[in-house]
Every structure is written in C-alpha cells, then in structure tokens.
Amino acid sequence: MDKLSRYLRGPLTLVVLIVIARYFFPNKMTFLVEITTFSIYIIANDILYGYMGMVSFGQPFYLGVGAYASAIYLAHIGNNILVAIALALLMGLIAGLILGPAFIRLRGDYFALINAATCAMGLFLVEKILYPITRGDDGLWYRSRMHATPLLDLRKPDQFFWFAMIVLFVVMIWYTWLDRSAMGASFRAIKVNENKMKFLGYDTFKIRWTGYTLMCILAALAGSMYAINYGFVNPSITEPARAAEVLVATLLGGAGSVYGPFFGTFAFLGLKDLVSTFVSRWELAVGVLTIIVCFKFSGGVWGTIQTIGAKIRSRGKASAQSAT
Amino acid sequence: MDKKPVLMTQGVTKRFGDFVAVDRVDFDLQEKETLGIIGPNGAGKTTFINILSGFYNPEEGHVFHDGKDITHLSAANRVKMGILRTFQLVHVFDNLTVYENLSLSYFRKKENKPFTLKMFFSSLRQPGIASRVQETMEMLELDHLKDEIVGNLPLGSKKRLELAMTFVSDPAVVIFDEPFSGLGDQEIEEVIDVFRKYIHDKTILLIEHKVSKLEEFVDRLAVMHEGRIICCGDCESTLNDPEVRRCYWKLET
Amino acid sequence: MLELYISAVVFGLGISGILFLVSIGISIGFGLMRIVNMEQMVYYTFGAYLTFALVSATGSFVLGLICGTAAAAVAGFIVETQLLRKVYGKELMFTMVVTFSVFLIGIGIVQYVFGLASKPVGMPFHTIVHMLGAKIPLYRLMVFVIGMLVYVFINLMLNKTIAGKAIRAGIENPDQVRGLGINLGRIFTVTFVIASGLAGFGGALNSPLVGVTPYMGFDMLLFAFITVILGGLGSIKGTLVSALILGQVISVGGTIYAPLAFVGPFMVMFIVILFKPTGLYGVRGRAFGFEE
Structure with a gap:
C-alpha cells in the first residue's frame, strides 16, 4: 500500500492542483488544457532528450503523426473519437517501429538533423502530396462529424478538460513508474556510457529503439488530443520552426526529471503568453530565453525548485541539530 | 586437481x-x-x-x-x-546512484535475457535485487554511499563501485x-584489499x-x-x- | 524534350552552387570545432537581406553582394567571439540547442528590421545563353561557376597556406594542433568568419533567384542539413559531391515528377545513411556514445 502511494502521490497532487486552478480561474480553462496536452508532448521529448540524451529537431513531426491520424479518421472515415485516439497511438507505434531502426543507429548530430529533415518532409506531405486527403493549408475540419462519447462527451470543452486530467494522471503515473523501473535506469545509463551498458550485457540498440518508440506514441497521443480539442488540424502543427519550442520547454523544466516537463510547459506557455502581449514575434523571445536557460539555469525550473527545497531541508536539519 | x-x-x-x-x-x-x-x-x-x-x-x-x-x-x-570486463579508465554511470549502478548490473544477470517489456515492469528496488545489491555494497564498503549520485564520488569509490558492479553478477x-x-597509493591499497578478499575462488585475468x-x-x-x-x-x-x-x-x- | 532536360541540368548546377556555399560552414564547423552550427542560416539570411536592401536603395547588385558577404562575416565574428567560444568542448547536444537559439534570434532580428512580407530582389542581368537549343539564364551558370571557384579556392587555401594547413591538421586531430603551440582559438575565429561569409555570399547570390523572406533560412536549413548528412559532416569534398548530387536530384528529378524536387533529396539521404551512417565522405568518429 505504501509502495503504491509513492507512485500515486505526485501525479495526484499535480492533477488536484490543476483542477483547483480551473475553479479559481474559470476563464483560464483552455490554457490549462493546453498545458496538459503540451506537457505530454514534452514528456515524450524528455524521454528522448532528458533520459537518453538524444536531441531531435523534428518533434513536431511525431505530434503531426498523431494529429493527422485522428483528423483523417474523423474527417473521412468514422465518427468515434475514442477510435480516433486509438488510431493515433497505433500510428505512433508504427512510426516508431519503422523509423527507429534507421534513425537510432545514427550518431547524435546526424540524429538531430535527420529528424529535422523528416519533419520538413512531413510538412510537405500534408501540405502538398496528400492534398486530396489533408486539404493542405486549409486544414481538416470535422467538429460536426464527431459523435458523442459515453460518460464524457469529449466534444464539450469542459468535459474534455476532465478527459485531459485523466490522461495526464495516467501518463504521469506511468512516467513516475518508468523513472524508477529498470528501463528508466537503462535509459539514463545509456546517456552517459553506452559502452559500459554493452559490457554489462544489455542490447543498447533495443533499449534505444524502445525509448524512441515510446516517444513516438506519447507525442502521437498529444497530437491526437490537440486534434480532438480543436476540432480541426492544419499543417502548422508539423512546422519544423516549432521544433525549438519543444527543446526550450524541456530545458526550461529541467531535462531528465519526472516533473520537469510539466513545469517546463507551464513556464514556457506562461512566458509565451506574457511575451506575446508585448512582442508580436516569438522567435526572438524564445531564442534569448533558451540561451539564458542553457547558460544560467542548467537544472531548469524543477531543478531549481529541488535545489531550493534541499537547501531549506538542510537548513531545517541544521537548526534542529543546533537546538538540541 | x-x-x-x-x-x-x-x-x-x-x-x-x-x-x-x-x-x-x-x-x-x-x-x-x-x-x-x-x-x-x-x-x-x-x-x-x-x-x-x-x-x-x-x-x-x-x-x-x-x-x-x-x-x-x-x-x-x-x-x-x-565473461565480464572492466576498463582501464573507470566506466560507471555518473548520473545514476550507486544503488542503481549495481542493480542495473545485477538485473541483467538475474533476468539473463532482459526482455525489453520485462524491463518496464521491473522495479530496481524489488527485494530479489535489493538483497543481493545490499550484500555486495556491504562487502565493498559502499553501503553508506547507497543513494549518492556517482558523479559526485571520489575516484577511489568509483573504482570500488566498478569492481562491485562486476562482482555483483557473480561472473564466470x-x-x-x-x-x-x-x-593514488591509498586507493591502490583499497583495491588490493578488495582483491585479497574476493579473488580466491573466482576465475580472473x-x-x-x-x-x-x-x-x-x-x-x-x-x-x-x-x-x-x-x-x-x-x-x-x-x-x-x-x-x-x-x-x-x-x-x- | 532534350532541351528541357538540358536546362534542368543547368538549373541543378546553379542550385548545387548555392547548396555548397551555405553548407560548407556547417560541415567545417563540425570538423574543426566539433559543433553543429545551425545558426549558419542566419548569415545566409543576413546576406540575402542586405543584398535586397542595397539593390533596392542603390540598384547595384555587386555592391549588395559585397556588403551582404561582409555583414554576414561580421555577424559570424560577433557570434563566434561572444557566444560560441563558451560552448566549444561542451556536449554536442548543448551546442546544437545554443546555435539553434542564435538562429531564432537572427530570424527575430530580421523580422523586426525588415518585416514579415517576402520581397523580390532584382536580377542583376537577364542574359540568356543558348545551349543545344535550350535557353539558359547566364546567371544560374555563373552561380555554379562561382561555387566551384570557391571550392578550388578553399582547397588551395587549405593545402598551400600555413593557416590552412593548421586548419586541416585541426580537423584531423585538434589535440595535436594544440600541442604544437598553435593558437587554435584564432584559427577557429578565422575559419568561422570565412564560413559565415560564404553562407552570406550564398544568400546574396540566391536572393535574386528566390527573393527574401524572414523564414528563408528555415527552408535552406533543411537542404543544408541534407547536404552535410549526405556528404558526411566534416568533409569539404563530401559537401561538394553531395551538393552536386542534390542539385540534380532537385532539378532533374523535379522536372520528371514535380514532388521529387522536395522528396528526392530526402530519399537519397535516407537510403545512403541506411547503408553508411556517416554519409558519403564522413569522418569516422564516435558513434552514439561509442568510443573507438
């Protein structure tokens, strides 16, 4: 029982905090859903970057895989939202399994670059080549085609909010579990010394492949949630220019930690919201922000919170000792 | 014989x-x-x-x-x-704790064929692993460093850890x-101590x-x-x- | 029919020239400094925009070309001395994120100064040459020739001058050069300024062909990536060969079947790295976390 609560405590606190925020700031609900979805997307990237140390400049591609899988299904084939989500997860899995073996063999720099190239490819696909299916820049609109789902009607924003909370809760439990499992440890071990991992008898290729595929599935899940929440999808979701957002948010939160992605998303979207009221162009702000984070706050928001927490605790301990 | x-x-x-x-x-x-x-x-x-x-x-x-x-x-x-080996320069996982380093090494041995799905559902803190790792840590006087991040340890401890990572999986x-x-001389003494204690019934090159x-x-x-x-x-x-x-x-x- | 393909080949050569100029910085930057400098496309954009500004103000394309190249080189100098020095020797991922941020800042600056709209740049001349019945704009041919001259020039510099030899030795073995007492920092700066100047030069040359837009660097970045991946990071010859291949894939491929202009380069790269993960002429080195 005690063990179970260790995995539930963190995620539960997080979800409860968001729900409280929703009732205190009712007009910020869209923003909270955005944070939830985006943080799943960032968790996906954190598995790749924070845990395994692989930088990808093409994350929007994987988001797009999920978004378009759901959107194409809803716009052309069926009406069931849950099937659309399942389909997105399946496409994420397929993308990971197929692209994985080709990509993860590459050196770190090539990996980053080929992802960027893939992302640009994806954009071109949905803009031009698949025009008959994706309607190019006009995007796909299918809100009216979505049928109500049992229990929670995902077409209604306030009910989608609860759905997003459930998804976040499940993902966070899973992510906490991953962090403590043998898999999570091997991800982190591969990051610093793949050689030693091989000489401990692990098949590092398979471990990387697994991590990469997980990333694809999670990113596709986030994409699918975007698609359903907005009721339309256009190619801007896979724009390579947005690859930076993902890295910035990951770094901002503190790479390779359980709560980093969430806090990173919160900080990033919050700052973007603030900045966009003053500056109309986000590139300059995002660029400057990343450089500051890179050089000054290498631990990110979560890392800083942890350091401060540790300081307070040690001071508490010290004062307790001096009292006795 | x-x-x-x-x-x-x-x-x-x-x-x-x-x-x-x-x-x-x-x-x-x-x-x-x-x-x-x-x-x-x-x-x-x-x-x-x-x-x-x-x-x-x-x-x-x-x-x-x-x-x-x-x-x-x-x-x-x-x-x-x-058949296990160590490297001339210390090879340990600097971003993991001492415990995680050892349990990763032992996990492979325990599962022998670490099936990827199984790695998901296995906690490194499970009793089967924890007891063996604890035993090894005590043998090599690493137990007080259990939850330290390896990157912060002095070289001598890292070397001991690397030896422990080898011994923990009881290699042929x-x-x-x-x-x-x-x-340094002090650290060499430590390593020789370890050897004196554990080397006799093992096959070693x-x-x-x-x-x-x-x-x-x-x-x-x-x-x-x-x-x-x-x-x-x-x-x-x-x-x-x-x-x-x-x-x-x-x-x- | 034949003339269609002849002009496609020549168009492709022009594209190769541009690709070579803009990718060389990424390739050398990796070989010498072990960083992936994604902000090279900032210099490309700067070069193009300055040409645009000067052509519209004075009407002189040559002046635009010179100032564009110079501005790019100056920008490269500032970035290298103020920022990149701090990232040398750090892990590759870190350098990529930092240089990508510089790229974003550069785009932001361009947007701030010149606005968002894309603008055309006047062609310096419209001379058409006839070749086997095909009409070919002389300018494209000229771009190709310039690209080749730059290659020859770089090779001469690397092989004949002392600085060049030091750069080459630095690419092969940075520690050894440091051991010889050569100031590697200065060599880095010089190389970087030349590379960014070339990227700016490429942007200036390309501006009459494609016009200028703040996001032009992003489009080019993709092709530059493909060029260096295909050729192999760190190899100048590889960059040239892959630029030549890709130019033809884009142009001739695009003539045969339009989408190939975009998908073709990607497919070629994908197939090559499947069999040779370091590209055509890539320097052997650390694979993912694996020491040799």
Whole structure:
C-alpha cells in the first residue's frame, strides 16, 4: 500500500492542483488544457532528450503523426473519437517501429538533423502530396462529424478538460513508474556510457529503439488530443520552426526529471503568453530565453525548485541539530 | 586437481594497418585461477583483452569459452555467458546512484535475457535485487554511499563501485584491465584489499604493466612482449625465465 | 524534350552552387570545432537581406553582394567571439540547442528590421545563353561557376597556406594542433568568419533567384542539413559531391515528377545513411556514445 502511494502521490497532487486552478480561474480553462496536452508532448521529448540524451529537431513531426491520424479518421472515415485516439497511438507505434531502426543507429548530430529533415518532409506531405486527403493549408475540419462519447462527451470543452486530467494522471503515473523501473535506469545509463551498458550485457540498440518508440506514441497521443480539442488540424502543427519550442520547454523544466516537463510547459506557455502581449514575434523571445536557460539555469525550473527545497531541508536539519 | 580451461585462444592475431598488435597468441585460463598478464605499454595487452571481451574481432585465430568457439560472438552475448570486463579508465554511470549502478548490473544477470517489456515492469528496488545489491555494497564498503549520485564520488569509490558492479553478477570470468591505473597509493591499497578478499575462488585475468602489485595474489603469470606471450607459468619461474629477463627487466629498470 | 532536360541540368548546377556555399560552414564547423552550427542560416539570411536592401536603395547588385558577404562575416565574428567560444568542448547536444537559439534570434532580428512580407530582389542581368537549343539564364551558370571557384579556392587555401594547413591538421586531430603551440582559438575565429561569409555570399547570390523572406533560412536549413548528412559532416569534398548530387536530384528529378524536387533529396539521404551512417565522405568518429 505504501509502495503504491509513492507512485500515486505526485501525479495526484499535480492533477488536484490543476483542477483547483480551473475553479479559481474559470476563464483560464483552455490554457490549462493546453498545458496538459503540451506537457505530454514534452514528456515524450524528455524521454528522448532528458533520459537518453538524444536531441531531435523534428518533434513536431511525431505530434503531426498523431494529429493527422485522428483528423483523417474523423474527417473521412468514422465518427468515434475514442477510435480516433486509438488510431493515433497505433500510428505512433508504427512510426516508431519503422523509423527507429534507421534513425537510432545514427550518431547524435546526424540524429538531430535527420529528424529535422523528416519533419520538413512531413510538412510537405500534408501540405502538398496528400492534398486530396489533408486539404493542405486549409486544414481538416470535422467538429460536426464527431459523435458523442459515453460518460464524457469529449466534444464539450469542459468535459474534455476532465478527459485531459485523466490522461495526464495516467501518463504521469506511468512516467513516475518508468523513472524508477529498470528501463528508466537503462535509459539514463545509456546517456552517459553506452559502452559500459554493452559490457554489462544489455542490447543498447533495443533499449534505444524502445525509448524512441515510446516517444513516438506519447507525442502521437498529444497530437491526437490537440486534434480532438480543436476540432480541426492544419499543417502548422508539423512546422519544423516549432521544433525549438519543444527543446526550450524541456530545458526550461529541467531535462531528465519526472516533473520537469510539466513545469517546463507551464513556464514556457506562461512566458509565451506574457511575451506575446508585448512582442508580436516569438522567435526572438524564445531564442534569448533558451540561451539564458542553457547558460544560467542548467537544472531548469524543477531543478531549481529541488535545489531550493534541499537547501531549506538542510537548513531545517541544521537548526534542529543546533537546538538540541 | 583436475582443472579445465575456461577461456582459451588459439593463434589469435590482430593488426592495425601494418602494425601487428597481437601476434599468434595461444593462451588458456583455468577455472578458479588468477592469471596476471604483464608487459610494457604497447605490448598488446589491452588489444588482447579487447579481443577476449568482444570489442574487436581478431583477423586470425579463435577464442573458446568452455570449449565453445566464441570468436565472433558480440560483447553483449559474451557477458551473458559470464565473461565480464572492466576498463582501464573507470566506466560507471555518473548520473545514476550507486544503488542503481549495481542493480542495473545485477538485473541483467538475474533476468539473463532482459526482455525489453520485462524491463518496464521491473522495479530496481524489488527485494530479489535489493538483497543481493545490499550484500555486495556491504562487502565493498559502499553501503553508506547507497543513494549518492556517482558523479559526485571520489575516484577511489568509483573504482570500488566498478569492481562491485562486476562482482555483483557473480561472473564466470572477470577480466581486469589495469585496475590500478590512475589511482593514488591509498586507493591502490583499497583495491588490493578488495582483491585479497574476493579473488580466491573466482576465475580472473588481470592486466598490469608492473609486476610488483600482482605477485602476491596471482596463481600464474604471463609476460607479453611485442604482441606475443613469451612465457607463462607460476610467478617465480616466469620471472626467472631468461627471455623474460632479457625483454622485460631491461625495460622495467 | 532534350532541351528541357538540358536546362534542368543547368538549373541543378546553379542550385548545387548555392547548396555548397551555405553548407560548407556547417560541415567545417563540425570538423574543426566539433559543433553543429545551425545558426549558419542566419548569415545566409543576413546576406540575402542586405543584398535586397542595397539593390533596392542603390540598384547595384555587386555592391549588395559585397556588403551582404561582409555583414554576414561580421555577424559570424560577433557570434563566434561572444557566444560560441563558451560552448566549444561542451556536449554536442548543448551546442546544437545554443546555435539553434542564435538562429531564432537572427530570424527575430530580421523580422523586426525588415518585416514579415517576402520581397523580390532584382536580377542583376537577364542574359540568356543558348545551349543545344535550350535557353539558359547566364546567371544560374555563373552561380555554379562561382561555387566551384570557391571550392578550388578553399582547397588551395587549405593545402598551400600555413593557416590552412593548421586548419586541416585541426580537423584531423585538434589535440595535436594544440600541442604544437598553435593558437587554435584564432584559427577557429578565422575559419568561422570565412564560413559565415560564404553562407552570406550564398544568400546574396540566391536572393535574386528566390527573393527574401524572414523564414528563408528555415527552408535552406533543411537542404543544408541534407547536404552535410549526405556528404558526411566534416568533409569539404563530401559537401561538394553531395551538393552536386542534390542539385540534380532537385532539378532533374523535379522536372520528371514535380514532388521529387522536395522528396528526392530526402530519399537519397535516407537510403545512403541506411547503408553508411556517416554519409558519403564522413569522418569516422564516435558513434552514439561509442568510443573507438
């Protein structure tokens, strides 16, 4: 029982905090859903970057895989939202399994670059080549085609909010579990010394492949949630220019930690919201922000919170000792 | 005593361009013995154990383990057969805790074939792993560092950890590549202490360039010179061998 | 029909020239400094925009070309001395994120100064040459020739001058050069300024062909990536060969079947790295976390 609560405590606190925020700031609900979805997307990237140390400049591609899988299904084939989500997860899995073996063999720099190239490819696909299916820049609109789902009607924003909370809760439990499992440890071990991992008898290729595929599935899940929440999808979701957002948010939160992605998303979207009221162009702000984070706050928001927490605790301990 | 060779090579040769790093080496390692290979820098010792551990494939010759030809087996598969090695420079996972380092090493041994899905559903804190890791940590006096991040530890502790990572999975053969290199006197003493305690019933191959540190615990001693093993036998006879004296002492003193 | 393909080949050569100029910085930057400098496309954009500004103000394309190149080189100098020095020797991922941020900042600056709209740049001349019945704009041919001259020039510099030899030795073995007492920092700066100047030069040359837009760097970045991946990071010859291949794939491929202009380069790269993960002429080195 005690063990179970260790995995539930963190995620539960997080979800409860968001729900409280929703009732205190009712007009910020869209923003909270955005944070939830985006943080799943960032968790996906954190598995790749924070845990395994692989930088990808093409994350929007994987988001797009999920978004378009759901959107194409809803716009052309069926009406069931849950099937659309399942389909997105399946496409994420397929993308990971197929692209994985080709990509993860590459050196770190090539990996980053080929992802960027893939992302640009994806954009071109949905803009031009698949025009008959994706309607190019006009995007796909299918809100009216979505049928109500049992229990929670995902077409209604306030009910989608609860759905997003459930998804976040499940993902966070899973992510906490991953962090403590043998898999999570091997991800982190591969990051610093793949050689030693091989000489401990692990098949590092398979471990990387697994991590990469997980990333694809999670990113596709986030994409699918975007698609359903907005009721339309256009190619801007896979724009390579947005690859930076993902890295910035990951770094901002503190790479390779359980709560980093969430806090990173919160900080990033919050700052973007603030900045966009003053500056109309986000590139300059995002660029400057990343450089500051890179050089000054290498631990990110979560890392800083942890350091401060540790300081307070040690001071508490010290004062307790001096009292006795 | 009836001993059988655990690890054996026949005519193993490795070239780098024109340079013959390892030249037709025949060698065997018996069960439960500690064998030291000494030789000056550049004698081909490290290349030789790189061949044994599956880092390189030799151009000629064969490597056998328990009578099976493992010449072209990958490093990971050799580990599964119980052939473990350490590196000259300390190789540990700096971003993990001491406990995680050890449990990762033991997890592989416990599962033997770490099926990827299984790795998800296994916690490294499970009792089966924890007890064994705890035992090893106590043996090597690492238990007080259990939850420390390895990157923050001094070099001596890291080296002890690396040894622990090897012992924890109870390997059939351990190959140590210059276990004393880069360490201070104090740290060397620590490592030798560890060896004294745990080395006797294990099959071990040790590489060093100085004989002085090995003499006390090796059963047999081999001397490598210019890619060849020029002599192999018990310590005393090896050191008194005329060819060894000619090739080696001349360089040592 | 034949003339269609002849002009496609020549168009492709022009594209190759541009690709070579803009990718060389990424390739050398990796070979010498072990960083992936993604901000090279900032210099490309700067070069193009300055040409645009000067052509519209004075009407002189040559002046635009010179100032564009110079501005790019100056920008490269500032970035290298103020920022990149701090990232040398850090892990590759870190350098990529930092240089990508510089790229974003550069785009932001361009947007701030010149606005968002894309603008055309006047062609310096419209001369058409006839070749086997095909009409070919002389300018494209000229771009190709310039690209080749730059290659020859770089090779001469690397092989004949002392600085060049130091750079080459630095690419092969940075520690050794440091051991020889050569000021590697200065060599880095010089190389970087030349590389960014070339990227700016490429942007200036390309501006009459494609016009200028703040996001032009992003489009080019993709092709530059493909060029260096295909050619192999760190190899100048590889960059040239892959630029030549890709130019033809884009142009001739695009003539045969329009989408190939975009998909073709990607497919070629994908197939090559499947069999040779370091590209055509890539320097052997650390694979993912694997020491040799």
